[in-house]
Amino acid sequence: xxxxxxxxxxxxxxxxxxxxAGDYIxxxxxxxxxxxxxxxxxxxxxxxxxxxxxxxxxxIIAIAVGAGASGALNMWYxxxxxxxxxxxxKRPVPSGRVLPGEALVFGxxxxxxxxxxxxxxxxxxxxxxxxxxxxxxxxxxxMWLKRWTPQNIVIGGAAGAFPPMVGWAAATGDIxxxxxxxxxxxxxxxxxxxxxxxxFRSGDYERAGIPMMPNVAGEASTxxxxxxxxxxVAITGVLPTVAGYAGYAYGILATALGAGFVWYSxxxxxxxxxxxxxxxxKALFGxxxxxxxxxxxxxxxxxxxxxxxxxx
Amino acid sequence: MVTAVSKDRIELTDKQKKARRxxxxxxxxALTAFVVVVYIVTIVKMGPNVFxxxx
Numbered sequence: 047x048x049x050x051x052x053x054x055x056x057x058x059x060x061x062x063x064x065x066x067a068g069d070y071i072x073x074x075x076x077x078x079x080x081x082x083x084x085x086x087x088x089x090x091x092x093x094x095x096x097x098x099x100x101x102x103x104x105x106i107i108a109i110a111v112g113a114g115a116s117g118a119l120n121m122w123y124x125x126x127x128x129x130x131x132x133x134x135x136k137r138p139v140p141s142g143r144v145l146p147g148e149a150l151v152f153g154x155x156x157x158x159x160x161x162x163x164x165x166x167x168x169x170x171x172x173x174x175x176x177x178x179x180x181x182x183x184x185x186x187x188x189m190w191l192k193r194w195t196p197q198n199i200v201i202g203g204a205a206g207a208f209p210p211m212v213g214w215a216a217a218t219g220d221i222x223x224x225x226x227x228x229x230x231x232x233x234x235x236x237x238x239x240x241x242x243x244x245x246f247r248s249g250d251y252e253r254a255g256i257p258m259m260p261n262v263a264g265e266a267s268t269x270x271x272x273x274x275x276x277x278x279v280a281i282t283g284v285l286p287t288v289a290g291y292a293g294y295a296y297g298i299l300a301t302a303l304g305a306g307f308v309w310y311s312x313x314x315x316x317x318x319x320x321x322x323x324x325x326x327x328k329a330l331f332g333x334x335x336x337x338x339x340x341x342x343x344x345x346x347x348x349x350x351x352x353x354x355x356x357x358x
Numbered sequence: 359m360v361t362a363v364s365k366d367r368i369e370l371t372d373k374q375k376k377a378r379r380x381x382x383x384x385x386x387x388a389l390t391a392f393v394v395v396v397y398i399v400t401i402v403k404m405g406p407n408v409f410x411x412x413x
Contacts, residue, residue, distance in 0.1 A: 062374045063377065063378070064374055065378045065381065101399065104398070107395075159392075166399070293398070
């Protein structure tokens with residue numbers, strides 16, 4: 047008799063999956079993906095290059111799948127800490143619906159397919175940037191920075207900031223200052239966005255042993271850093287107009303949105319340590335999402351209007 | 359989990375069968391979409407040159 051026959055059929059190796067397609071879609075982090083699709087689309091449109099609509103559409107899909115693949119790899123690696131945090135414990139891997147190995151293979155296969163597809167559909171610069179984005183998120187951020195330094199989301203934020211550059215590169219085959227500015231807006235937006243979340247979820251992160259800024263440097267220091275980054279985001283948001291890429295209407299809107307960001311961050315800065323409801327931090331978190339959506343919508347509108355000869 | 363093990367094969371539960379069918383349908387749709395994408399991209403990129411090849 048072989049040893050194999052003595053194993054229990056309840057072992058993980060013998061488990062038959064009960065995962066539905068929806069569980070695999072959840073591995074792709076659809077909400078993050080929607081932001082990636084939107085910002086990549088803005089990058090692609092603002093490039094104002096002549097591109098076939100089918101090619102543009104499929105390039106965006108390839109970027110979305112690549113972003114989703116990096117999300118699956120993140121969920122494979124982080125299953126242990128996801129199981130501890132209330133925000134993430136229902137994800138497919140920690141809840142047992144998808145096995146870690148399945149998530150890993152799913153992520154790797156989709157990574158390969160998305161990069162190759164983008165290279166063949168658009169160009170290899172865009173594919174290279176997408177591959178780097180996946181590598182940066184899955185390896186640099188997830189495997190290295192996240193559990194090691196409170197600067198995790200500052201540096202790791204680059205992964206979320208690349209999509210407009212990838213979209214731009216897909217349309218033009220190059221990198222320009224304008225696409226770098228779009229990158230910078232998301233890059234500088236990420237720390238105040240996630241630190242606002244980390245303030246009112248600090249217990250979660252502490253239990254999971256993730257060195258988020260509030261747990262390591264304290265709430266007071268985190269609030270000061272949130273405010274500093276909010277000022278930087280507000281300034282960077284206006285730079286497309288200053289550099290001559292976007293019109294004055296965009297510049298005025300970006301100034302107003304940036305002022306709002308600074309104001310919400312100021313409220314967080316003034317929030318007393320005794321305030322455990324942390325309404326200002328929750329409000330900043332909500333506003334930050336609105337800010338990014340609004341600023342990229344404004345860039346998109348500016349570009350489309352310019353196409354019709356309307357430059358404000 | 360596996361509910362029943364017959365002499366030489368595993369019997370899947372109804373839930374497992376349903377999940378497998380759901381995954382199979384999704385995989386089929388994804389592969390079909392991929393084929394359509396490759397077809398359209400080929401036509402868009404090559405146009406009439408698709409037929410321009412040495413025989």
